[in-house]
Amino acid sequence: MSDFDRVLERRNTDSLKYDFAAARGMPEGLIPLWVADMDFSAPEPVREALSRAVSHGIFGYTMPRADYYDTVTEWFARRYGYAFRREHIVTTPGIVFALAMAVRAFTGEGDGVLIQRPVYYPFTEVISDNKRRIINSPLILNAAGRYETDFDDFERQIVENDVRLFLLCSPHNPIGRVWSAAELERVGDICARHGCVVVSDEIHCDFTYPGAKHTMFPSIKEGFAKNCVLCTAPSKSFNLAGLQISNIVISNSTLRRAFKAEIAKTGYSQPSLPGVVACKAAYGSGGAWLDELKSYIHGNLNLLRDFLRERIPQIKLIEPEGTYLIWLDMREIVKNAADARRLIVEKAGLWLDDGTMFGSEGEGFQRINIACPRSVLREALENLAAAVNCFIK
Numbered sequence: 001m002s003d004f005d006r007v008l009e010r011r012n013t014d015s016l017k018y019d020f021a022a023a024r025g026m027p028e029g030l031i032p033l034w035v036a037d038m039d040f041s042a043p044e045p046v047r048e049a050l051s052r053a054v055s056h057g058i059f060g061y062t063m064p065r066a067d068y069y070d071t072v073t074e075w076f077a078r079r080y081g082y083a084f085r086r087e088h089i090v091t092t093p094g095i096v097f098a099l100a101m102a103v104r105a106f107t108g109e110g111d112g113v114l115i116q117r118p119v120y121y122p123f124t125e126v127i128s129d130n131k132r133r134i135i136n137s138p139l140i141l142n143a144a145g146r147y148e149t150d151f152d153d154f155e156r157q158i159v160e161n162d163v164r165l166f167l168l169c170s171p172h173n174p175i176g177r178v179w180s181a182a183e184l185e186r187v188g189d190i191c192a193r194h195g196c197v198v199v200s201d202e203i204h205c206d207f208t209y210p211g212a213k214h215t216m217f218p219s220i221k222e223g224f225a226k227n228c229v230l231c232t233a234p235s236k237s238f239n240l241a242g243l244q245i246s247n248i249v250i251s252n253s254t255l256r257r258a259f260k261a262e263i264a265k266t267g268y269s270q271p272s273l274p275g276v277v278a279c280k281a282a283y284g285s286g287g288a289w290l291d292e293l294k295s296y297i298h299g300n301l302n303l304l305r306d307f308l309r310e311r312i313p314q315i316k317l318i319e320p321e322g323t324y325l326i327w328l329d330m331r332e333i334v335k336n337a338a339d340a341r342r343l344i345v346e347k348a349g350l351w352l353d354d355g356t357m358f359g360s361e362g363e364g365f366q367r368i369n370i371a372c373p374r375s376v377l378r379e380a381l382e383n384l385a386a387a388v389n390c391f392i393k
């Protein structure tokens with residue numbers, strides 16, 4: 001039995017995933033496989049470092065020291081061959097916060113910001129909440145069940161709407177693509193041609209399945225780094241989302257200054273002490289744990305794929321190359337969000353993310369989070385199979 005098999009009680013721990021069903025319009029008692037955190041405890045070196053900080057008992061202000069920055073840069077150099085300078089890192093309390101700061105720093109009210117739907121819903125929110133225009137170049141689901149960029153449309157949207165900012169999701173949540181270097185290069189060349197800054201959200205970069213290779217966008221060409229705001233965080237990889245720390249890498253000093261100025265306006269200054277402690281321990285000593293975790297989650301993906309094929313063939317898995325958030329095509333059995341709720345919530349007792357949250361392109365799809373013990377996933381799938389059987393009768 002793997003450590004990841006242990007089912008840990010998360011109810012009554014102030015967990016967003018488990019403790020706020022009623023507040024979010026859901027019945028109690030569902031199996032929650034929605035928001036993107038994992039049902040696994042963080043790696044031991046992280047828990048030990050946090051315990052030491054807690055037992056010290058003084059929780060004053062902090063700021064990252066040189067060893068923090070070195071640990072972060074070494075992680076990306078070692079794992080992805082991308083070396084950046086420590087002075088280029090700006091810490092923020094999260095990636096969504098950073099996306100919002102980028103939108104505010106690099107565009108004005110009424111400007112268009114490009115996204116590729118279906119996409120993680122805060123991409124839409126940070127644009128519309130800041131009174132910018134959403135310019136969407138939808139991803140195309142090809143006949144082989146793989147999402148692709150429509151490069152002609154992508155460029156047309158930039159030109160016709162005078163777009164100066166693109167929010168790239170790489171790997172892409174929820175469709176699970178790990179973009180190839182060639183795809184990223186094409187997108188980056190188009191953006192560079194039209195003076196469009198690329199904000200590359202690479203929060204899921206550490207989750208790739210065998211055969212997929214993540215390429216960091218700014219590593220592709222010298223010019224790309226100068227035109228990019230790279231968003232990284234240890235939060236998905238090591239299950240630290242509640243500690244609120246991200247590392248944003250901006251090697252272009254003009255962009256970095258504008259980004260920092262926008263942050264200053266919010267009144268935010270230093271990161272939290274637990275965030276700094278955990279990030280350093282995770283990148284410094286969490287690598288082996290992460291590799292084991294990835295292979296466990298790959299096992300979950302195999303279970304999901306086999307189960308659907310054998311027991312619920314009406315539901316099609318969109319084969320992911322990365323991320324633990326899996327996109328399920330249920331169009332054969334559900335026609336809209338109300339239909340889906342009846343099946344998923346009321347009959348199967350599951351809490352997933354409805355596809356329409358990611359844009360109208362997601363109608364008939366559901367996103368399921370498989371970063372849970374295998375027994376939980378199996379129970380969820382059994383529930384779903386039983387529900388589908390009575391739903392389609």
Ligand SMILES: Cc1ncc(COP(=O)(O)O)c(C=O)c1O
Nearest residue numbers: 036094095096097120173201203
């Ligand atoms: C693509 C992507 N970006 C950002 C986030 C959230 O980042 P944060 O919690 O640091 O704001 C998520 C969480 O699911 C995500 O999938």
